[in-house]
Amino acid sequence: GEQVEQRPPHLSVREGDSAFITCTYTDPNSYYFFWYKQEPGASLQLLMKVFSSTEINEGQGFTVLLNKKDKRLSLNLTAAHPGDSAAYFCAVRPHDSGYNKLTFGKGTVLLVSP
Amino acid sequence: DMKVTQMPRYLIKRMGENVLLECGQDMSHETMYWYRQDPGLGLQLIYISYDVDSNSEGDIPKGYRVSRKKREHFSLILDSAKTNQTSVYFCASSFRDRVGQNTLYFGAGTRLSVL
Numbered sequence: 001g002e003q004v005e006q007r008p009p010h011l012s013v014r015e016g017d018s019a020f021i022t023c024t025y026t027d028p029n030s031y032y033f034f035w036y037k038q039e040p041g042a043s044l045q046l047l048m049k050v051f052s053s054t055e056i057n058e059g060q061g062f063t064v065l066l067n068k069k070d071k072r073l074s075l076n077l078t079a080a081h082p083g084d085s086a087a088y089f090c091a092v093r094p095h096d097s098g099y100n101k102l103t104f105g106k107g108t109v110l111l112v113s114p
Numbered sequence: 115d116m117k118v119t120q121m122p123r124y125l126i127k128r129m130g131e132n133v134l135l136e137c138g139q140d141m142s143h144e145t146m147y148w149y150r151q152d153p154g155l156g157l158q159l160i161y162i163s164y165d166v167d168s169n170s171e172g173d174i175p176k177g178y179r180v181s182r183k184k185r186e187h188f189s190l191i192l193d194s195a196k197t198n199q200t201s202v203y204f205c206a207s208s209f210r211d212r213v214g215q216n217t218l219y220f221g222a223g224t225r226l227s228v229l
Binding site for chain 1: 145154155156157159162164172204208215216217218219220221222223
């Protein structure tokens, strides 16, 4: 089945720096991708969902890149601020999972210091 | 606002006791899920429910069972809880969007400690 590897597991940056998180997946037919943000003690909030035909997706303060050739999904938080401190999870919809199942990465804990 | 509600938020049980975690959603979503989250392991799917009385094992179903008698409610049951079931449990529900894909919306989680 689909394997999703997320790196790095922990990331510390200073306020104003960029924070870059990457997920690699194994199923070349995966076609729907998600990023979730989880603040300490809270639930997972959907950050962005990306369909496989879209390579660059802009959000508020972040960019999601999809490289299908390398099977890589990336989240780049530009000019990070302390409010971005949280755990981030990628999720991938494998081709053979039907419409319902996602495979999650193990998460990245981001700390943004002032 | 889409809302998934979990009860209780915190629970302490002794080994061997039965545990009931409840989840509700007010969006008439067909599909609901139970995940557990452990440090370093991310989210692991326990069970998925496609609708009332239509449940399917996820990746780690052993030691758990589920019940879905109404579309808006999905329960997770631990019969004779074990210490290794100490975890944070998340419920989620999903709907099919305009491109035919399901997006998951999560509840706030239940932190279960089994002593």
